Amino acid sequence: MRNRLLLCLGLSAALLLSSCSLFGGKAEEKKQDRAPVAADQLPQLGNPLLANKGDINAVNLNVATEEELRNFDNGAEGELIFSDPDDIEASEEQINALYENRRRGNGWISDYSTALRLARRTERPMLIWFHDSMASPKSNALAEAVLNTPSFDSWCDNRVIRVLLDDSETTDEFTGHKSRYSLNDLRAMGRRFGVSRRPAVVVVSMSGRVTPVIDGVDDTDWKAREAEICKALENAESDYEDYKDKLRDKGYRDWTRSNRRGTFFAKLQRVDRARGVAYLRQVGGRVLRMRLKSMTAEDAAYVESRSPSSGSKKN
Structure with a gap:
């Protein structure tokens, strides 16, 4: 009887140890899945002012003053406000103006549907920039020479709804989660507007007329490219006015x-x-x-x- 009892206890202990080893193996397996990424593999923020802000090889620059920042920036810092550390409230008016500027549709918008609603509400033409900040040096050059310059920004303010669709920002650089549009979505949208290369710039009148202005860049005459874009936008404004004249007869x-x-x-x-x-x-x-x-x-x-x-x- 005693031998049978010892045998039963031995079998129970063996089963218990076996179960513990199984659960322990699974726990260890989960720990392995959550192992930290090596430091040199972590995505870096880089310089957020540059067009290729998702580039893990981007150079990080440290600045202490507004003057230092403007020494290396290409003019794309238009939405930065430098507040007085000794009087923060003195910048309140500037900050409120910035929010009002965004509400009115000025600056680049990454959501096409939002931009379209704004364009219809404000009756402005849309400028759609199909960009690739990681794989298209010419698109970055177009940004620096034309699209992100203070002069072009001023020309577009309260006049044009601007849309920026970047092929390189289809996946969140930190979490790996997909963003609003997949790469296939952006390519299909480009084809719908009659362009397939990068960079591409399309102007859309609120009458529905679509004008592809740039479909890839074969030369670097940026002044000519800027003139073409501005002319297309002016034509879109005139086109919409003609369209409105026809609708006046309908009430x-x-x-x-x-x-x-x-x-x-x-x-x-x-x-x-x-x-x-x-x-x-x-x-x-x-x-x-x-x-x-x-x-x-x-x-x-x-x-x-x-x-x-x-x-x-x-x-």
Whole structure:
């Protein structure tokens, strides 16, 4: 009896040790999966002001003053604000202006859908830059010579919605997670706009007309490239004005914004006098609500002439 008991205890101990070794093996296996990456393999931030900011071989530069920064920067630092360390609140006005600038669609936008909504709302042409910051030296040169210069930035402000789609930023450089667009998405989007090389620059009028301006760079006459881009944007503005003239016969007109800051182009869709609002349809399909009491005398008179009774709708 005693021998049987010892035998049972021995078998139980053996099974227990076997189970522990199995679980221990799995735990060790998980630890191996989580092993740290060697220091020389970690992605480096590099200089965030350069076009190839994801390049792990980018040179890190340390600067202590604004003057030192501007000595090596190519003008792409337009959104940097240097605050006074002894009076931080003195920079509040500049910071607020920066946020307002972004809200109005100035600067480069990496989300095409967001840019399109802004372009429709502001009635500005879109400039789409198909970039490859890692594999296209000519695209980086185009950035430094034209697209990221203060003069071009000033020319585009409050006039153009700019979209930057970079083939080299389709994967997050730190986590490895995919970003908004895959490389296939960007290539397919380029083909849809009639370009296949890098760099490529496309201008889109809000009438829907697409003009490929650059599809690869075969020479380095940057002044000529800049002139071509600006001319295409001016043509897009004129094209949209011609398009608007055709739509005026269909009931579209310019309306003054409630805050009296500019106008927008839309068609009166219907009026709800019970709520005191008019529904105005823009070219892209977006419907805006505007309070009747907030309208200018001219706009209110137009609404009254087109919709004298509650809920009526006229073209």
